[in-house]
Amino acid sequence: MPIKALAQRFAFLILLGAAGGILMVGKADPRIFERTRIAVVDASAPILDAVSRPVATVASIVEEANHLIHLREENATLRQENARLLQWRSAAQVLSSENKQLRDLLRFVPDDPATYITARVIADSGGAFVRSILVNSGRRDGVRKGLPVVVGTGLIGRVAEVGRRASRVLLINDLNSHIPVVIGAERHHAILSGDNSDLSRIEYLTANTSMAVGDRIVTSGRGGVFPPGLPIGAVTSVGEEGVRVRGYVSVDTLEYVRIMDFGLEGMVRPEKIGAN
Numbered sequence: 001m002p003i004k005a006l007a008q009r010f011a012f013l014i015l016l017g018a019a020g021g022i023l024m025v026g027k028a029d030p031r032i033f034e035r036t037r038i039a040v041v042d043a044s045a046p047i048l049d050a051v052s053r054p055v056a057t058v059a060s061i062v063e064e065a066n067h068l069i070h071l072r073e074e075n076a077t078l079r080q081e082n083a084r085l086l087q088w089r090s091a092a093q094v095l096s097s098e099n100k101q102l103r104d105l106l107r108f109v110p111d112d113p114a115t116y117i118t119a120r121v122i123a124d125s126g127g128a129f130v131r132s133i134l135v136n137s138g139r140r141d142g143v144r145k146g147l148p149v150v151v152g153t154g155l156i157g158r159v160a161e162v163g164r165r166a167s168r169v170l171l172i173n174d175l176n177s178h179i180p181v182v183i184g185a186e187r188h189h190a191i192l193s194g195d196n197s198d199l200s201r202i203e204y205l206t207a208n209t210s211m212a213v214g215d216r217i218v219t220s221g222r223g224g225v226f227p228p229g230l231p232i233g234a235v236t237s238v239g240e241e242g243v244r245v246r247g248y249v250s251v252d253t254l255e256y257v258r259i260m261d262f263g264l265e266g267m268v269r270p271e272k273i274g275a276n
Contacts (some may be wrong), residue, residue: 046083056228096159102219114227115142116258122166130196133176133254138163148260149225154248155219155230159259167259171251172232181232182224184215192217192232192245202243211238217245227262 017079137143139162147159148170157177158168170177173194181192183202190205205211215235221228234248 020207028196071117114211114260114262117143118258118262119143119167120256121192121254129170129174129176130169131171131177131194132157132160133169133171133251133257133258135169135259136165137259138165138167142261143167143259144261146225148230148262150230150258150260151256152248153231153256155226155232156249156251156254156257157248158225169257169259170268172247173197173251178203179226179232181217182228183211183217183235186210189222190218199244199246200233202235202245211235212245213238213245224264229263 011264029267043093081138117137119137119141122136125132135149143162145159145162145261148155148160156176157169157171160176161168170193171194173196174192175196175214177192177194177200179192179254181190181202182188183190183205186209186228188205188209188211190201193203194200202211203237213235217230217232219226219230219232219236231248235243236246237244
C-alpha cells in the first residue's frame with residue numbers, strides 16, 4: 001500500500017477516535033470539550049501537514065515542468081530570431097564593405113557632419129509671413145538666414161529673419177516658401193510651394209509624370225539652400241487641382257525645433273529658390 005494512502009488512513013482513524021473521545025468528554029464539561037478539541041487540532045496539525053505535502057510537491061513539480069517547456073519553446077524562438085538577425089548583420093556588413101569600395105573608386109568626399117541649435121517656439125505667425133513662427137535663438141547663438149529648421153527628421157521650414165536674440169522661421173506651407181524636391185522612388189524633380197493652407201502643392205512637374213498617394217517627398221539639394229534627402233512629407237492627393245502634400249510634422253503643435261547648419265556656403269537668395 002502506498003505510504004500516502006496509509007498515512008491518510010491512519011490519520012482518519014486517529015481523528016475518528018479523537019472525535020469520539022471529544023464527544024464523550026463534551027457531555028461532561030463544555031470547557032473540557034473546548035480545551036480537548038483545541039489540543040486535538042494542535043496534535044493533528046503536523047500529521048495533516050505531512051499528508052498534504054506530497055500533493056503540494058507534485059503540483060509544484062508539474063508547474064515547474066510546464067515552466068521549463070515554455071522556456072524551451074521561447075528559447076527556440078529566440079534562437080531562430082537570432083539566426084535571422086545574424087544573417088541580416090552579415091548582409092549589412094557585405095553591403096557596407098561594397099559601399100566603401102565604391103566610394104573609394106569614385107573618390108567620394110563625404111559631407112561634414114551637421115551641427116544644430118535647439119530653439120524654443122515663443123510666438124506664432126506674424127510680420128510679413130502668414131505661416132511662420134518666432135524662436136528664441138538669434139545671431140548671438142550662431143543662427144543665420146536661410147538655415148533649415150527641422151523637428152525630428154522632418155523639415156518644417158527655413159530661417160527667414162534673424163535678430164540678436166530671436167529669429168523668424170518661414171514654414172513650408174507659407175505662400176513665400178518654394179523648395180526644390182524629389183518625389184517618390186522615381187525621383188521626379190519639382191518645386192514644393194506653400195499656399196498658406198495646411199497642405200503644400202507640387203509645381204513645375206514634368207508633364208505626364210506618374211505619381212501616387214503616399215509618394216515620399218524629400219529635398220533635392222538644388223539651389224544650395226537645403227541638403228539633399230531631408231524628409232518633408234508625403235503626397236495626399238493627385239487630381240485636377242494638382243498634387244497636394246502634407247508635411248510629416250504638424251506645424252500647429254510646435255514647441256521646440258532644431259536649426260540645422262550643414263555647412264552650405266554660397267546660398268541663393270530665398271526668393272529665388274523657386275527658379276532653380
